[in-house]
Amino acid sequence: MTNSISITKIRQLMTMISLILLTLSITSIAVRGFNWGLDFTGGVVADIQTKPDVTQVLLKSHLDSALSQDVQVTAAGNEGNWQLRFNDTDLDLREALNRALLPIDSNFQVTNSSVIGPQVGLEMVEQGGLAILACFVLTLLYLSYRFEWRLALGSIAALVYDILIVLGLFAVTHIEFNLTVLAALLAVMGYSLNDSIIISDRIREVFRAKPDGETDSLLDKSIVSTLSRTLVTSGTTLVTVSALWLLGGSALEGFAIALCVGILSGTWSSISIGTLLPRCVGLEPNHYKPEETESLQSMP
Template sequence: MKISNINLTQTRSVMSLLSVLLIVLSVCAISLKGFNWGQDFTGGIVADAQLNTNLSQSMITEHLEQEQLQGVQVFSVGSEGQWQIRYNIGETDLQASLDGALSSLDPSYNILASSFIGPQVGLEMIEQGGLAILTCFVLIMLYLSYRFEWRLALGSIVALVHDVVLVLGLFALTQIEFNLTVLAALLAVMGYSLNDSIIISDRIREVFRSKPDGETQTLLNQSIVSTFSRTLVTSGTTLVTVSALWLLGGPPLEGFAIALCLGIASGTWSSISIGTVLPKLVGLKAEHYQIAPLTEVDALP
């Protein structure tokens, strides 16, 4: 089926408007609700306990919450009846509260191992995570500025920011726990978004060089059409893999998988919309990619 140039232009414009709206909503969610920081950032206790095999995950969680333990998370690990318990607690209480809560649930309980993460460590992780993301942005900006003309580089950078902000907005809106696995997913999303943007930008550069007299909007549409099938196949196969991780990976990997699913979909979306519409708005033309002929002065040894 032949794609109309006018229809594709209108579609990209609508996609860009939706992207702007989503960014505004995401920023509002982040500003008003903040994040539900996980224990990796807030500190707390992580303990492995052996309990009666008749106890289920929901029963253990409900009992510990009734015992006033804050932010309780229970995961099945190892053999049957072995659980990992995570909860937030003041540094002075440490093990005492968990001992009391488990003794009333199962007198024969056995704590196999426990560790405490202090709030100061959590603050350092937030700072280091933010620094890692900022460093990635700077390096990506330098790379794109070298690889492409600044207008295309600008579109790719804004598309990258769009993807990260959307993922952060989802976690702020839904209050899904934000932990180190989610931070790792954010860095992976940045890489995937950059890959999509580079593929389209590289094709735009080739088309612009081959058709110096072409109209910008038409050439942009041709570039998108020529890479569309590749983009769908790449995004589709990756989404299938990440979706399997989401469905089968269990609660510990849920945030990671959700962030990747949204990031992959957003990266594909933004590279077609923002990544091509913004360069056109700032004056992208085919003449910017023509190789200047050598003059007599340039040709001299």
């Protein structure tokens, strides 16, 4: 019983820490906002071809200086092919690139260029928000069908928490928020849901096996029985994402950071919020008591 009580207290402490982090995240989002990328604000995207010996660092330093803004430079396929992204749509593109690149490559070529208008960026924000909202609604319907509604509520709360924690990090650090980060958020939702379903499924099995057992003790037993699987899955995924973070370059930095934080948060919240909230709203083992047993007990 001592072990059960200690685990319950740990879950309560984890939930208190989660609430503090959640408050900080929401405050950061409200006060600082996001550093929206070109995908959402609009800007210029240009593909150029240079000599193979022109490096990304050299290219970016000349472009930043000549255009007086932060230019994103990413490798695009073969050696010497680059994609440039910057905010100012009023610049004369050819003149600006000549000013920046002629000193390092007099034979550079612009192979493609396009302008992303602010309206397109606004549509992307709306579509991204709708995609996340649709995921929430479908997830709620699925969990309510598969599990008792209290467990479904805990899983949804953990899911919302994970998304807000990732968003809060991007608000605090002002790392650029672009479409790759939005894709990472959707991946985080799937990962968080997977963690919550594993634990919820185990809780359902334990409750059905012992419908007259003590709730906190059975919840702790369910968590302990799935903990090793959860940690191994999270650990192996983090190794892969960390490699992506270290080796993927600046283009994948936001994506990898969002995934890393989301995986850690998903593991944390599925154990804390995902199990404590259902308990707070009255989850009991007898909610999973087999119907046959209930029928027999009601007979005179």
